[in-house]
Amino acid sequence: MLLYTARMSTTKAIIHLDNLRYNIQVIRNIVGENVKICLPIKANAYGHGAVEIARAAVQAGVSAFAVATVEEACTVRRAGITAPMLLFVPPARESVADIITCNLEPFVFNAEFIDTLSAAATSAQKKVSVHLKIDTGLHRLGCPPDTAYALAKKIIHAPFLHLKGIASHFVSSESNDDESRALSKQQLDIFTRTVAHIKAADISPDILHMANSGGTIQYPQAHFDMVRPGLLVYGYAPSLAVAQRIDVRPVMELVTQIVDIKKISSGEGVSYNHVWKAKQDTYIATLPIGYADGLFRLFSQPLTPADNLSVRIHGKDYPIVGRICMDQCMVNLGSTLHVQRWDTVTLFGGSGQSAQDMANRAHTCSYEILCAVDSRVMRTYSS
Numbered sequence: 489m490l491l492y493t494a495r496m497s498t499t500k501a502i503i504h505l506d507n508l509r510y511n512i513q514v515i516r517n518i519v520g521e522n523v524k525i526c527l528p529i530k531a532n533a534y535g536h537g538a539v540e541i542a543r544a545a546v547q548a549g550v551s552a553f554a555v556a557t558v559e560e561a562c563t564v565r566r567a568g569i570t571a572p573m574l575l576f577v578p579p580a581r582e583s584v585a586d587i588i589t590c591n592l593e594p595f596v597f598n599a600e601f602i603d604t605l606s607a608a609a610t611s612a613q614k615k616v617s618v619h620l621k622i623d624t625g626l627h628r629l630g631c632p633p634d635t636a637y638a639l640a641k642k643i644i645h646a647p648f649l650h651l652k653g654i655a656s657h658f659v660s661s662e663s664n665d666d667e668s669r670a671l672s673k674q675q676l677d678i679f680t681r682t683v684a685h686i687k688a689a690d691i692s693p694d695i696l697h698m699a700n701s702g703g704t705i706q707y708p709q710a711h712f713d714m715v716r717p718g719l720l721v722y723g724y725a726p727s728l729a730v731a732q733r734i735d736v737r738p739v740m741e742l743v744t745q746i747v748d749i750k751k752i753s754s755g756e757g758v759s760y761n762h763v764w765k766a767k768q769d770t771y772i773a774t775l776p777i778g779y780a781d782g783l784f785r786l787f788s789q790p791l792t793p794a795d796n797l798s799v800r801i802h803g804k805d806y807p808i809v810g811r812i813c814m815d816q817c818m819v820n821l822g823s824t825l826h827v828q829r830w831d832t833v834t835l836f837g838g839s840g841q842s843a844q845d846m847a848n849r850a851h852t853c854s855y856e857i858l859c860a861v862d863s864r865v866m867r868t869y870s871s
C-alpha cells in the first residue's frame with residue numbers, strides 16, 4: 489500500500505524540548521524533591537503534541553499526566569506511555585469501561601459516578617484508582633465539601649476502587665490582588681479542613697493535590713504531595729502579576745514561510761473585501777497560514793488599530809494587512825524589499841513576539857493562543 493505523507497510543511501510549530509526540560513526543572517526547584525509533578529497534557533498538551541511532550545516529560549522527572557477526555561488518554565497510551573494518568577472530566581457513560589482499559593485515574597465527585605465506576609471495575613476485576621475532587625469555590629467540578637466524607641467512605645468500601653487522591657482546583661491562584669489572595673486562602677482552608685475531617689475517620693488517601701501553575705508559584709502551602717502545573721511547563725506565566733517571579737521559556741515557536749511576493753500600487757486593496765488599501769506603492773508577502781491554522785481572523789479586524797498583529801522576518805516586524813483568510817494571510821513589506829520568497833516568518837515564540845503578546849491583542853490568554861494551533865500544523869521537535 490502506498491502511504492501519502494507530506495515531507496515538510498511551510499507552516500510548522502517547532503517544539504523546543506530543551507525549554508520544556510528547563511521549565512520542568514524550574515518547577516522542580518520550586519516544589520523540592522518530595523513533591524510529585526503531574527503534567528496536564530489535555531488539548532494535545534496545550535497544542536504541543538501530547539505523545540512527544542509526555543515522552544520528554546517522563547525523562548525530565550514528571551511522574552503523572554492528566555487529560556480531559558478518554559480519547560486524549562487513548563492516544564498517549566497507544567504510544568506506550570504507562571505513567572499514572574488522571575482524567576479531569578467525566579466521560580460519556582458509555583465510555584466508563586475505557587477508564588479501566590486505559591488505566592486512568594478519574595476525578596470523582598458524586599455517588600452515581602462512583603457506583604458506575606465501581607460496577608465496571610468489579611466486572612473487569614481490576615482495581616481503579618480515583619481522586620475525590622472537592623469543590624472549594626470554582627463551582628465547575630467537585631463535590632460540596634460537606635459531602636466529601638460520605639463519598640470518601642463510599643470509595644473505600646468499594647472493593648475495586650482505591651482512594652488514591654483528594655484534590656481541588658483554584659479559582660484565581662494566578663492573581664495577586666487582595667480579593668484573589670483571600671479567596672485562594674479560603675479555598676485552601678476549606679480543602680485542609682475537609683481533608684482533616686476525612687482523615688480523622690481513618691480514611692487516608694495516598695496523595696493530596698491542588699496547585700495549578702498559579703498555585704505552584706504563589707502558594708507553597710498548596711503543594712501538598714503533588715502539583716499540576718500546565719501552562720508554566722509550556723513556558724508561560726499564568727498572569728502578568730506573577731510573571732516577574734518565574735523564569736520559564738516558551739516551548740512552542742510558530743513559523744511559516746513567504747510563498748509569494750507582489751508589488752501593488754497606491755490605492756489598491758489586499759485580501760477579501762479590500763478592507764485595507766495601500767497608501768503608497770508597496771510590496772505584499774503572502775503567508776500560508778490562516779484562521780484554520782489558529783491565526784484568529786480577529787487579528788486582522790482588531791478591536792483597536794493598536795491590536796493589529798505583526799510578524800517577524802529577519803528580526804524586523806511587518807504588519808498583517810487585509811483580512812486573514814482560512815489558509816493564508818498577507819503582510820505589508822513596505823516600499824523597499826528586504827526579504828525574499830521562502831524566508832522564514834515567525835508568528836510567535838523563538839525570536840518573535842510571545843503567545844502572551846498575541847493573547848493581549850486578541851483580548852484572551854496565552855492558553856487559547858497555544859491551543860488554537862490547529863492539528864494540521866506540522867509539529868517538529870527539537871531536542
Ligand SMILES: *Cc1c(COP(=O)(O)O)cnc(C)c1O
Nearest residue numbers: 528576657700701716717718719
Ligand atoms: C488545566 C488544569 C490544570 C493546569 O492548569 P494551568 O493553569 O495550566 O497550570 C490543573 N488542574 C486542573 C483540574 C486543570 O483542569
